[in-house]
Amino acid sequence: MIAILPVDHFLIMTLYALLVSAFFALLWREERRERWKLFGTLIGSLVLGGLAVAWLMYPFPK
Amino acid sequence: MSAEAAVRMRSPWLPMVLAWLVPGLGHFILGRRKTGIAFGAIVTLTFLAGISFQGRLYSVEAGQPLTILATFAVYGSGILNLAARALSDNPGGAILSTTYEYGCAYLLTAGLMNLLLVLDAWDLATGKKR
Numbered sequence: 001m002i003a004i005l006p007v008d009h010f011l012i013m014t015l016y017a018l019l020v021s022a023f024f025a026l027l028w029r030e031e032r033r034e035r036w037k038l039f040g041t042l043i044g045s046l047v048l049g050g051l052a053v054a055w056l057m058y059p060f061p062k
Numbered sequence: 063m064s065a066e067a068a069v070r071m072r073s074p075w076l077p078m079v080l081a082w083l084v085p086g087l088g089h090f091i092l093g094r095r096k097t098g099i100a101f102g103a104i105v106t107l108t109f110l111a112g113i114s115f116q117g118r119l120y121s122v123e124a125g126q127p128l129t130i131l132a133t134f135a136v137y138g139s140g141i142l143n144l145a146a147r148a149l150s151d152n153p154g155g156a157i158l159s160t161t162y163e164y165g166c167a168y169l170l171t172a173g174l175m176n177l178l179l180v181l182d183a184w185d186l187a188t189g190k191k192r
Contacts, residue, residue, distance in 0.1 A: 005111060005115065007160065007161060012115070012161065012164045015111065016164075016168065016171070019104055019107060019108050019111075019171075020171065020175075022100075022104055023101070023104045023105075023175050026097055026100055026101060026104075027101075027178065027179075027182060
């Protein structure tokens, strides 16, 4: 199974964001349209937020 | 069977226990079948990814109080955690692996997500959430 899963940090983070966003969209919203809306907001926030934090940490590699 | 009928027929403890044991099963028996299957798939995928990333199935360690919280979180995955511990050669994970920390995060998240499902099943079964 390891072979089919990514070892790239960005892809692992994106997979995590995907799973967590889908989970909370299903848990917190009842209607399909509202679920998709929350899913998009969450995954966008998590991925872009992660990239922003990574960019801010770039000058401090250790 | 409608969700309301399912709620009326069962004790709130049954869906709660089943929700912990098998991710998504609490919602499934409460009549939310598609949602239950989706929850089960998400929690199981998250847990299996954590195992594949060689994360750690935490156990309580003396002098390490945070392992109590981590153990509680991992045990939230119910039968997935119990089966993985029984089948794994190395439940402590592979700390030297580049994906070890990710694996731990995935395993902890899977357990915590399932604990949220347990609470949600309770709310559904008692009529606090419709």
